[in-house]
Amino acid sequence: MAAGAAGLAAALAVSAAPFAWAAGGLTASLVKASTWPGGYGADYVLTNGGTAAVTTWTVEFDLPTGTSVSNSWSSVRTQSGQHYRFTNAGYNGTIAPGGSESFGFNVSGAGNPTNCTVNGNPCSGGGPAPTTTAAPTTTAPTTPPPTTTPPPTTTPPTTAPPGTTVNVSTAAQLQAALAAAAPGQTIQLAAGTYRGSFLTTRAGTAASRVTLTGPREAVLVNGGPAGTGPSCPAPTAGWDSGYGLWLFDAPYWNLTGFTVAESKKGIVLDNSHHVTIDGVYVHHTEDEAVHFRRSSADGIIRNSVITDTGLAQPGYGEGVYLGSAQSNFGCHGNSGGMDRSDRVQVLNNRIGPRVxxxxxxxxxxxxxxxxRGNTFDGQGISGVNSGDSWVDAKGNGYLVEGNTGTFRAPGTFANGYETHNLLTGYGCGNVWRGNTSDLGGVGRYAVNVSSTSKCPANPNVVHASNTVTNAVNGLTNIAVTP
Incomplete structure (x- = not known):
């Protein structure tokens, strides 16, 4: 699967920050996450290479005549002719030193952005110095150059100094840093491809989270699995799970900016609550892309891109997987016999195509x-193992709000959103509000509620603020709530 990672690296528009004055070290890198006839989807990844936090940002660029932005997310967009201006949303304006945030958009037409600026300076960090500040005489790359120091030959310590930044540029260094991570620490990935098994069992705390961060061009690849694993997945000597990144008993982590690709599963969280995944890119996985499992509650995945899942098992190629099927409670039901990966927020992501x-x-x-706020592209959905909708709600009390979903061939597509009642008392009390659905002339309903009789005291609710186009049947099969 090495060719996929090479293709990704070639496709990325990498931005460096050669001038320290440029927006306090802030750069913006364009990444095209998906293309289709007549358009494409892209992200700008903003990286703070400076020493002080950035509290607000504005990205501006021009598009050629005949090319336009059709929709965007994780930003506030304004337009004057072919000139576009994006300012941060309320939640992603602050970027810590070494951190990153992103926003995305879909484009109608084939033209690429030009004349990009971030906070008034070139997105790449280059160009003439502002008139009020003299240009420095030296340059400094955003990512550290390859280290000239060989990897340590001694066993890494069992703990690492808290509150430090550990810069890594090789797979061995990353493995050592994950094994020794401590609360308050930041592991900073350099751009490049990291091949191996990447696991941590180190916990952060509510007051001192652990951060793994890097640019989109830092790509984690696991060519496993290998060896003989236990009956239930757990870190085991001599066994490689094949997961691109695995957090096991590792709560309070931030995972930001980097890419996971060409692995059996993408990012797997086991008993790792309060984990925030922000601005990652997960693609070309044999099974699911991101899994909150074994009561990994109170997590967040936001501003991320997921494409090309289920390469080996299409029926298990979920984009974001919350909890476990009842048949797997024996392994992952560590909370009263169930997998209580509760209260996970899936916000402003782009998921699909080819999920x-x-x-x-x-x-x-x-x-x-x-x-909330996600863009779902159903092209390539397989229909295998009931995988025939953007969202299948088998849990309780989820708010599904402000999402945009589309479907176009090829694929097997039944409904935009579905409910199912596989466990007594579950599949109930979910609410749909303000979603926009284009079912491509194939899907029956935007929201299909499989049963009302199984949720008499806690019904599913579909509000009139939802809209649907190109549906075989209509908005929903239940009464609409104003």
């Missing part, structure tokens, strides 16, 4: 999450 199962699969036994 072969549900874009968000909400499993029975979970409760209280939010699915």
């Amino acid at each position: 072969t199962a549900e874009h968000v699969d909400i499993k029975e036994g979970t409760e209280g999450g939010v699915i």
Whole structure:
């Protein structure tokens, strides 16, 4: 699968920050995440290479005549002719030193952005110095150059100094840093491809989270699995899970900016609550892309891009997987016999195309999450193992709000959103509000509620603020709530 990573690296528009004065070290890198006839989807990834936090940002660029932005997310967009201006949303304006944020947009037409600026300076960090500040005489790259120091030959310490930044540029260095991570620490990835098994069992705390961060061009690849694993997945000597990144008993982490690709599963969280995944790119996985599992509650995945899942098992190619199927409670039911990956928020992501199962699969036994502001592209959904909708709500009390979903061939598509009642008392109390659905002339309903009789005291609710086009049947199969 090495060719996929090479292709990704070639496709990325990499921005460096050769001038320290440029927006305090702030740069913006364009990444085209998907293309289709007549358009493409892209992100700008903003990286703070300076020493002080950036509290607001503005990205501006021009598009050629005949090319336009059709929709955008994680930003506030204004337009004057062919000139576009994006300012931060309320939640992603602050970028810490070494950190990153992103926003995305879909484009109608083939033209690329030109004349890009971030906070008034070139997105690449180059160009003449502002008139009020003299240009420095030296340059400094955003990412550290390859280290001239060989990897350590001694066993890494069992703990690392808290509150430090550990710069890594090789797979061995990353493995050592994950094994020794401590609360308050930041692991900074340099751009490049990291091949191997990447696992941590180190916990952060509510007051001192652990951060793994890097640019989109830092790509984690796991060519496994290998060896003989236990009956239930757990870190085991001599066994490689094949997961691109695995957090096991590792709460309070931030995972930001980097890419996971060409692995059996993308990012897997086991008993790792309060983890925030922000601005990552996960693609070309054999099974699912991101899995909150084994009661990994109170997590967030936002501003991220997921494409090309289910390469080996299309029916298990979920984009974001919340909880576990009842049949797997024996392994992952560590909270009263169930997998209580509750209250996970899925916010402002772009999921698809070529996500072969549900874009968000909400499993029975979970409760209280939010699915908001996402863009779902159903092209390539397989229909295998009931993977025939953007979101399947088998849990309780989820708010599904402000999402945009589309479907176009090829693919097997039944409904935009579905509910199922696989566990008594679950698949109930979910709310749909303000979603926009284009079913491509194939899907029956934007929201299909499989049963009302199984949720008499806690019904599913579909509000009139939802809209649908190109549906075989209509908005929903239940009464609409104003």
